[in-house]
Structures are given as structure tokens and as C-alpha cells.
Amino acid sequence: MIRPILRYGDRSLHTRAAEVTTFDADLQQLVDDLIDTMYAAPGIGLAAPQIGVDQRVCVIDISAGRDPKGLICVINPVFVEREGMQLEEEGCLSAPGFNATVVRPARVVVRGLDRHGAEQSVEAAALLARALQHEIDHLDGLLFVDRLRGIKRDQIVRRIQKMKRAGQW
Numbered sequence: 230m231i232r233p234i235l236r237y238g239d240r241s242l243h244t245r246a247a248e249v250t251t252f253d254a255d256l257q258q259l260v261d262d263l264i265d266t267m268y269a270a271p272g273i274g275l276a277a278p279q280i281g282v283d284q285r286v287c288v289i290d291i292s293a294g295r296d297p298k299g300l301i302c303v304i305n306p307v308f309v310e311r312e313g314m315q316l317e318e319e320g321c322l323s324a325p326g327f328n329a330t331v332v333r334p335a336r337v338v339v340r341g342l343d344r345h346g347a348e349q350s351v352e353a354a355a356l357l358a359r360a361l362q363h364e365i366d367h368l369d370g371l372l373f374v375d376r377l378r379g380i381k382r383d384q385i386v387r388r389i390q391k392m393k394r395a396g397q398w
């Protein structure tokens with residue numbers, strides 16, 4: 230089921246999400262909803278807080294559905310390695326219309342569980358490393374806007390506040 234995507238300013242996007250402890254039918258439904266909503270957007274990643282669910286679950290597919298093996302679901306992820314640096318333009322389904330260059334590590338190794346609770350380890354570089362970090366940030370209540378400094382961040386926040394006042398956000 231496609232769910233509404235919450236936008237910057239919504240409480241659940243700015244709160245650390247809870248660890249998943251139960252791998253039941255509700256969790257399977259949540260993962261399916263995240264996948265449906267991500268592809269429909271369309272986007273290359275989506276985290277549970279973006280649809281208002283307080284659980285450490287995210288889905289990523291940097292092929293946007295073109296590669297049948299491209300879909301990754303990570304639950305309770307933790308970084309075990311982070312190295313290097315990349316500087317790329319980034320956007321977010323919870324901040325439509327805004328982009329900014331974000332500094333992130335170039336390569337990461339993430340450990341977590343899959344949708345059935347089995348342990349998995351994901352090694353990623355370039356865009357996949359960026360997408361993983363972006364989604365894990367969501368689980369920690371952070372948006373890419375929060376990673377910006379100075380005027381760029383102020384500019385985006387001011388424009389969002391203005392749109393909110395005008396009822397356009």
C-alpha cells in the first residue's frame with residue numbers, strides 16, 4: 230500500500246526511531262508499504278519515520294526497480310566501517326524541491342537484519358553508500374538539511390517555513 234510521505238517539520242522525522250524487536254506480519258506489511266511507497270514516489274530510498282512509523286526499518290534501491298536484485302531492506306542497521314569522503318548533490322522525498330551538496334564517507338559497511346530477522350552485512354560505495362547513510366540518518370531523526378551548515382541550511386529552512394505559512398507544505 231502506498232502511504233503518504235511526511236515532510237520536513239513533522240515530529241516523527243525529527244525523532245530517533247525505536248529498534249525492531251518483533252518480526253511479525255505487521256513488520257512484513259510495513260516493509261511492503263515502504264517498498265510500494267518508495268517506487269511510487271519514485272525514490273531510491275525510504276525510511277519508516279518518513280511514513281510516520283517509529284521503527285528502525287529502511288528500504289533502498291538505487292536502480293529504482295530496474296535491477297531485480299537492487300532492492301535492499303535493512304532493519305536496526307549499524308555502521309561497522311566508514312571511510313573516505315564524497316561530495317554529491319542530495320535530495321529527499323521529505324523535502325521535495327530541495328537539493329544540496331552533502332559531505333559523506335565514500336565507503337561504508339553496515340550490519341543489520343533483513344525483513345525476516347536474519348543477520349546481514351552490506352558493503353557499499355558511491356551512491357549506495359550515500360543512500361544507506363541518508364536512510365540511516367532518517368532512523369536517527371536527521372534529514373540531509375540537518376547535515377548542512379551556514380547559509381545553505383538557513384536558506385532551505387526559511388523557504389520551507391515560508392511555504393508552510395502559505396499552506397504549500
Ligand SMILES: [Zn+2]
Nearest residue numbers: 320321322323
Ligand atoms: Zn530522505
